[in-house]
Amino acid sequence: MRIYRKSRGEEGLDPNWTIRFKDHTDVSRQFTAGDDEGFAWAIAHNVSSAVKSKRIDLPPEPKVLEFFGDIRNQKYAKKMVKFGVIESKHLRWGKSLDDLVDDWAKWKIGRSKSERAVGQEIVKLARYFEVESVTELDHINSDSLDSFCTKLVGAGLSTQTANGYAKTVKSFTRWMHRSGRTATDILGDFRVKRGGPRQRRRPFQPCELEALCEAACRGQVVHRFTGFQRSMIYLFAAKTGARAGEMSQLRARDLFVHNGSLHIDIKPEYSWKNQYGRRIPVHPMLYEQLGWWAEGLQPETILFPIKPNHVNEMFNHDRVRAGIPLLDDQGYKLVFHSLRHTFSSELIMSGANPKAVSELMGHQSPNITLGVYTHCDRSHVEAVKKLTVPQSTLDAQSTGDTFRKLKLEAQSIGMKFP
Numbered sequence: 392m393r394i395y396r397k398s399r400g401e402e403g404l405d406p407n408w409t410i411r412f413k414d415h416t417d418v419s420r421q422f423t424a425g426d427d428e429g430f431a432w433a434i435a436h437n438v439s440s441a442v443k444s445k446r447i448d449l450p451p452e453p454k455v456l457e458f459f460g461d462i463r464n465q466k467y468a469k470k471m472v473k474f475g476v477i478e479s480k481h482l483r484w485g486k487s488l489d490d491l492v493d494d495w496a497k498w499k500i501g502r503s504k505s506e507r508a509v510g511q512e513i514v515k516l517a518r519y520f521e522v523e524s525v526t527e528l529d530h531i532n533s534d535s536l537d538s539f540c541t542k543l544v545g546a547g548l549s550t551q552t553a554n555g556y557a558k559t560v561k562s563f564t565r566w567m568h569r570s571g572r573t574a575t576d577i578l579g580d581f582r583v584k585r586g587g588p589r590q591r592r593r594p595f596q597p598c599e600l601e602a603l604c605e606a607a608c609r610g611q612v613v614h615r616f617t618g619f620q621r622s623m624i625y626l627f628a629a630k631t632g633a634r635a636g637e638m639s640q641l642r643a644r645d646l647f648v649h650n651g652s653l654h655i656d657i658k659p660e661y662s663w664k665n666q667y668g669r670r671i672p673v674h675p676m677l678y679e680q681l682g683w684w685a686e687g688l689q690p691e692t693i694l695f696p697i698k699p700n701h702v703n704e705m706f707n708h709d710r711v712r713a714g715i716p717l718l719d720d721q722g723y724k725l726v727f728h729s730l731r732h733t734f735s736s737e738l739i740m741s742g743a744n745p746k747a748v749s750e751l752m753g754h755q756s757p758n759i760t761l762g763v764y765t766h767c768d769r770s771h772v773e774a775v776k777k778l779t780v781p782q783s784t785l786d787a788q789s790t791g792d793t794f795r796k797l798k799l800e801a802q803s804i805g806m807k808f809p
Contacts, residue, residue: 632734
């Protein structure tokens with residue numbers, strides 16, 4: 392192997408260093424390694440090790456930065472960064488942020504993680520990039536992630552949910568470091584916030600839902616949705632129990648008529664929560680509105696082109712206008728997802744079978760439906776008081792009262808009573 396600078400005749404030596412060597416097939420090759428002599432020697436040492444071990448095949452006349460920026464050769468470049476020969480940014484040349492995310496996703500799937508779970512993490516990562524305007528790796532830092540988590544909590548999400556987003560971003564930067572793409576873990580010093588007790592959601596009262604829709608109809612355009620369109624989104628969520636992520640993927644072809652009733656078909660790929668699809672009958676009050684909404688749309692057109700990170704912003708805008716507090720006296724909160732709680736609670740209180748409600752909600756077990764999504768109001772207490780009791784039970788109770796009365800009378804005069 393030889394390292395030298397080519398002569399340019401009267402102009403003197405070429406400022407760039409050239410490395411000439413023979414690969415493991417004994418073919419002579421050469422490439423330019425830049426004007427830094429230390430960098431050129433480090434490159435030569437690593438290339439020599441790679442050729443001797445026959446672990447990698449060098450492409451013809453490779454470009455140094457592109458070669459060591461390739462994912463296959465990160466282990467050699469990482470050593471050079473560690474000893475300060477090159478800067479970590481050299482390792483990222485030729486790799487956009489989207490490409491890095493794709494590599495990260497493939498790595499996770501290769502470690503036996505399901506595509507559905509990885510897809511959900513990519514959505515979280517994309518939301519962080521969008522909210523904090525992250526377009527390059529250098530934009531990721533602890534301050535921007537802390538600001539992002541604060542915005543999530545301010546939008547009505549719990550601290551635990553915000554921490555879930557932070558852990559996803561930290562997982563991405565940790566992989567970047569361990570795979571040699573960065574010299575250090577960018578978010579290694581970031582610590583997730585400790586949240587208090589989880590705030591439970593509650594369903595909407597009928598008057599609250601009406602006030603929310605009315606405030607939306609009278610409001611201005613928010614995220615390109617008019618007030619009427621937002622009220623339609625709220626009613627659809629409250630009367631079908633669809634999640635925001637599922638609504639954002641519903642297409643016009645997913646509306647169909649079965650046995651004279653309008654249904655929506657939520658396919659398994661629309662949700663990351665579970666792998667089961669479901670068909671939900673549409674409330675009659677939405678027939679006309681949905682017909683107007685889907686009129687003229689192509690079968691593959693998205694019905695509700697909403698972004699998950701915009702949903703809570705729209706909802707909070709209209710909630711404040713309607714004068715509905717985020718938390719009630721008992722600490723229960725109202726967010727967009729509360730509309731799903733409303734759907735479940737109304738079905739249970741109307742006497743629907745819990746198993747059927749669980750299927751409409753897309754839950755694997757009725758325990759989730761009854762334990763988390765169903766809330767009883769004061770009317771249930773009054774309903775218990777109106778329950779009928781069999782006459783035989785009343786007669787037995789009357790007999791018991793007579794028995795106790797006779798026993799007390801016998802004891803008062805000193806008689807023994809069994």
